[in-house]
Amino acid sequence: MLCLEGVRKVFPYKNAAGKDDLKVAVAGLDLQINKGEIFGLLGPNGAGKTTIIRMLTLLTKPTAGKIYYDDLDTAIAAKQIKQLIGVVPQHINFDQDLTVGENMQLHGRLHHIPAKKRKIIIDKLLNYVELTDRINDNVRALSGGMKRRLLIVRALMHEPDILFLDEPTVALDPQVRRRIWDLIRKMQRSGVTIVLTTHYIEEAEALCDRVAIMNKGRLIALDTPQALQQKIGSYVVEWDNEKTEREFKIFHSKDEAKTFADNLFQENILRRHANLEDVFVELTGRRVNK
């Protein structure tokens, strides 16, 4: 189990007046992530998702609080923890001077995988993501989707117990996005715990067993996607108001939603099921994709 206790991260920065100031990226986060689940961190840009992932993957230290992997404390057992985790960063961070195969070799060497085993794993994983014929190509020659798939299998080379994916499908077309979702589901079936950040609502709904909704560095809701939706109501009525701005109201029963919609004298009325975006807007007044 992965456990965060009172985790806080503060960054120094220069404010608009040019004076030193502090920005709270993560404000006292308590969280538990269970073995074998796909756990989503959902929130808009600046919500603190990437900072959380960077703290969990030991790329940055928390300003306060503790992070435990089972009974291993990140402040003490960094090297042991690094053997347990795989990291798929948001930024495509391949070594630009190396080929596909060499990037994989480098990862294998850094995780102390013996040479023979390394070759077998590389062949297997590249075959898995249909990149075998690109093994000798420079990584710069790959398409965006290929790079994302390669990033994921590179992180799997040392068979991590927990895989962190920071915005794994950002800027990808829907077809490639779905292939990556399939890949993530397959990994979960093989027993890997997955922690992913996303600002795509449909991604969180399609993949995550539980979702933590973040806003301005704070955890504002945590549950299964279905439970979160049920808490606010399952039925939504949307309409254009007098200023042609979109408004909506959430209802717990279908009949309530229908009655409300029937009595609404506005343009473009739409009845639909609630989604995580509605949960987010209801809780924060902001949209996730902003």
Added chain:
Amino acid sequence: MLYDIITAFWRDWIVLKRRMIKFILSRMVAPILYLVAFGWGLGRSITTGGGAYINFLVPGILALNSMNISFNSLTSLHGERVYHKSIEEYFTAPINPLSFAIGKILAAILRGMISSAIIIILAYAFGADFTITPLFLLVLILNCAIFAEIGFYAAMTIASYEDMGRFNTYILLPMSFLCGTFFSPDKLPTAFYYFVHILPLTHTSLLLRGIGSGGVPNMISVAVLLFYVITCFSLCVYVTKKAQE
């Protein structure tokens, strides 16, 4: 830790191996120009201490070239840190971050020494007369190590690519010309004379020239180079640890 040092070195070695011919050809241009312009051209009308100027010049070229190559071998690390973020791959791996620093510095020393070997071959082809001893090679290695470490520190701390260029312009370029490379520091005004003797390149130039001409090496200069190697390495250790925070 040794395996991790080899891994960091291996990465740079395969990149160098792939570009070896380009690397060698490009490293020949500047020394050939120096040897032609200052050795053959200007140098024919100059004698130093009764000897040919080319014999005075070659140790200076070796010193400045090994400095430039070792330092600039690590400028790409700046891009790996700031733009591509590929060094995060090392920092999320279960390795001692120091092995990353040592591997990178060793690879830069190798580049500096390959470049020095090219100059030595060219210098002999141009008719230079100097002796290579184990201490001569050790001084070259120390010089490469110092500037590889400075390059590593700069790449890990400097914010923009432009600032890396400025480091070259304001630090390395003046040293290339003033630190006993093309003329003796004795010719400099007194304040400059003492200032350049604080800098490691002056000691490298003087040592290489002394050893190359069969003289007795000044052990104080060797001690100064060792001091720089240790101090700069300590800075690399500090900056590598800080990079993870």
